Amino acid sequence: MSVKSRNPLSVLKRHLRVACAATALLLGAGSLAGAADLNALIWCDHSDPALLQPFEEANNVKVNVKEFEGTGAGLAIVEQSQPGDWDVMVIDSIDVPRGVEKGLFEPLPEDKLPLADLFPQVKMDGSTVVGGKRYGITEKFGYNTIGFNKTKVDPADMQSLASLTSDKYKGKVAIYDYYLPVIGMAALAIGKKTADLTEADLPALKAELLKMKANAKLVGEVTASQTALATGEVDILVGGGEWVTAGLAKENPALDFSIPKEGAVLWSQSLAMFKDSKNKDMALKFIQYIMSPEGQARLATSSCYWGMPSNTKAALTDDQKKVLRFDEQPGFLARAQAYPAPNADLDKKMQDMWTEMLQAK
Amino acid sequence: MSSNGNSGRALPRAGRALPWALVTPALGWTLLFFVLPFIAMGFSSLTAHEGGGFTLSNYSQFFTNPSYWQAMVNSLQVTAIVTVVSVLLAYPFAWILAEQVPERWQRLALMLAVLPFWTSYVVRSYSWLLVLAQNGVINRALTGSGLMTEPLQLANTRFATVTGFVHFFVMLLTLTIFANLKQLSPSYRKAAADLGAGPVRTFLHVVLPLTLPGIMVGAFLTFVLCIGDYITPQILGGNNELLMPQLVMMQIGRRGDFPLASALSIILMAVVTIAYLACARWLKIERA
Numbered sequence: 001m002s003v004k005s006r007n008p009l010s011v012l013k014r015h016l017r018v019a020c021a022a023t024a025l026l027l028g029a030g031s032l033a034g035a036a037d038l039n040a041l042i043w044c045d046h047s048d049p050a051l052l053q054p055f056e057e058a059n060n061v062k063v064n065v066k067e068f069e070g071t072g073a074g075l076a077i078v079e080q081s082q083p084g085d086w087d088v089m090v091i092d093s094i095d096v097p098r099g100v101e102k103g104l105f106e107p108l109p110e111d112k113l114p115l116a117d118l119f120p121q122v123k124m125d126g127s128t129v130v131g132g133k134r135y136g137i138t139e140k141f142g143y144n145t146i147g148f149n150k151t152k153v154d155p156a157d158m159q160s161l162a163s164l165t166s167d168k169y170k171g172k173v174a175i176y177d178y179y180l181p182v183i184g185m186a187a188l189a190i191g192k193k194t195a196d197l198t199e200a201d202l203p204a205l206k207a208e209l210l211k212m213k214a215n216a217k218l219v220g221e222v223t224a225s226q227t228a229l230a231t232g233e234v235d236i237l238v239g240g241g242e243w244v245t246a247g248l249a250k251e252n253p254a255l256d257f258s259i260p261k262e263g264a265v266l267w268s269q270s271l272a273m274f275k276d277s278k279n280k281d282m283a284l285k286f287i288q289y290i291m292s293p294e295g296q297a298r299l300a301t302s303s304c305y306w307g308m309p310s311n312t313k314a315a316l317t318d319d320q321k322k323v324l325r326f327d328e329q330p331g332f333l334a335r336a337q338a339y340p341a342p343n344a345d346l347d348k349k350m351q352d353m354w355t356e357m358l359q360a361k
Numbered sequence: 362m363s364s365n366g367n368s369g370r371a372l373p374r375a376g377r378a379l380p381w382a383l384v385t386p387a388l389g390w391t392l393l394f395f396v397l398p399f400i401a402m403g404f405s406s407l408t409a410h411e412g413g414g415f416t417l418s419n420y421s422q423f424f425t426n427p428s429y430w431q432a433m434v435n436s437l438q439v440t441a442i443v444t445v446v447s448v449l450l451a452y453p454f455a456w457i458l459a460e461q462v463p464e465r466w467q468r469l470a471l472m473l474a475v476l477p478f479w480t481s482y483v484v485r486s487y488s489w490l491l492v493l494a495q496n497g498v499i500n501r502a503l504t505g506s507g508l509m510t511e512p513l514q515l516a517n518t519r520f521a522t523v524t525g526f527v528h529f530f531v532m533l534l535t536l537t538i539f540a541n542l543k544q545l546s547p548s549y550r551k552a553a554a555d556l557g558a559g560p561v562r563t564f565l566h567v568v569l570p571l572t573l574p575g576i577m578v579g580a581f582l583t584f585v586l587c588i589g590d591y592i593t594p595q596i597l598g599g600n601n602e603l604l605m606p607q608l609v610m611m612q613i614g615r616r617g618d619f620p621l622a623s624a625l626s627i628i629l630m631a632v633v634t635i636a637y638l639a640c641a642r643w644l645k646i647e648r649a
Contacts, residue, residue: 224596347615348616355432358602
């Protein structure tokens with residue numbers, strides 16, 4: 001064998017065989033790749049294989065995903081792409097009009113979507129319907145509210161936003177680092193409606209935010225704030241709801257969330273289809289799959305974060321429903337207010353106010 | 362004769378073209394991946410976020426908004442502390458490696474020194490979080506041994522950010538100073554000793570000045586990498602104070618304000634350029 005391998009001709013033949021095999025593999029892979037592709041701009045909960053695989057197998061399609069954080073970053077990716085590069089996008093429901101204004105989205109056929117099965121409060125037609133046409137459909141929602149460790153704090157205290165600024169919990173609080181929902185919570189704390197916020201409210205909001213900051217140990221993005229609550233670094237997370245506690249429920253059943261008497265801020269994410277999609281039929285199938293009871297259950301319990309499915313018929317197990325507090329949703333929704341949706345000028349001022357809060361000692 | 366004469370004229374021309382031919386790929390690379398993007402960023406920084414059009418407001422915001430200005434102050438303070446602490450720790454370490462560790466163990470020691478470079482920023486920062494957290498290794502040791510009754514606030518502070526940075530950059534500095542120390546001829550020290558200088562005087566008047574280029578190059582690299590890093594302050598600092606890279610990221614996340622992000626990046630780049638010019642002037646590189 002060793003003698004044979006030293007023969008240059010044998011070596012050449014063997015290399016040729018390997019090269020042929022590799023070429024055949026590459027051609028095979030090429031034909032697979034050519035079968036069908038769906039390109040999706042998504043948040044991390046959609047990259048869970050448990051969500052995508054059943055759709056890919058059922059439709060013989062490869063879903064290529066690109067994650068982004070924040071509408072601004074997502075729209076920037078689209079602007080830097082060629083028309084037709086993307087088929088579907090996940091976007092904050094309140095930001096659907098931003099995409100429509102830029103001429104990005106295709107109207108969705110309402111008769112082919114399970115709109116009647118959605119929780120009525122999360123359809124958010126004010127944002128998802130523009131000029132009489134539906135451009136987005138809410139797929140998942142939840143609350144920016146108070147997440148807490150019920151063994152470390154008095155759960156009764158968590159029924160009021162005033163606890164977030166009380167001395168009792170000084171140094172035991174983390175703030176979720178996203179200005180809009182936390183500003184929304186500050187608005188609720190001072191008795192303002194999130195939908196009615198104007199520039200005149202900024203001084204009072206700033207004062208409330210600074211009080212929260214004075215009590216806080218850290219202001220962290222998703223992972224950092226979740227880690228802080230899970231590891232006991234803090235006992236309360238301002239802005240954290242089921243998206244923080246539900247995914248950790250098995251490992252740490254002490255984590256919970258409340259919808260305080262002042263209310264909570266409703267977050268909601270929508271699916272939209274691109275006007276320039278080259279694969280609109282498959283894009284619609286994808287949206288239909290995500291909105292189906294099975295897709296909704298998988299999306300709700302995605303490994304990245306849990307959240308409430310917008311479809312009331314989501315095929316969740318009883319345990320999953322319990323963790324998500326499915327049965328309590330009508331009461332929660334009655335007390336929830338929408339994300340603040342400021343115009344560009346107010347949005348900039350709110351972000352600057354947030355920057356000041358971060359810099360405050 | 363004539364053919365010789367022709368080739369005699371052709372050769373210098375070819376000789377002149379050769380250096381350009383050799384340098385063209387590098388120039389092209391720099392043009393494509395540095396100069397052009399930089400120009401694009403410059404244009405972007407002079408554009409209004411809403412509606413486009415020329416504006417200087419992205420720059421004026423930096424100088425008029427105290428919290429933006431504070432981000433630069435924080436960045437410079439953190440970078441200065443990290444650089445100084447890293448130099449102070451790295452020099453003795455490099456000296457021990459170069460002078461005290463036997464030659465046959467030096468390779469292993471150097472490999473251990475570069476180990477932090479094999480780990481990603483994210484993993485390293487989260488590892489430090491586990492060490493410094495309220496329930497982390499240090500606080501458990503302090504409270505468990507009875508030295509402290511309450512855990513110290515170590516994580517989510519500037520101290521944590523500096524610790525994370527120093528852990529990484531001290532090794533970078535060690536390598537540059539080590540290389541400098543190894544290049545130093547032993548005859549300098551012998552000459553100093555022959556002239557009656559003791560070890561301290563020899564170090565202060567001979568070794569230290571001759572290793573300053575290594576220190577400065579390492580310090581400059583530390584400065585550049587530290588002032589532009591987003592991950593370590595984001596994870597370890599707990600967002601209790603903003604640094605410039607975090608401020609830049611904030612503009613992009615939801616609002617997609619690339620013009621303002623570009624302006625802030627250019628200001629950051631200007632600071633790095635000033636640091637480089639100061640460093641080059643100090644080392645008198647232009648005379649080298």
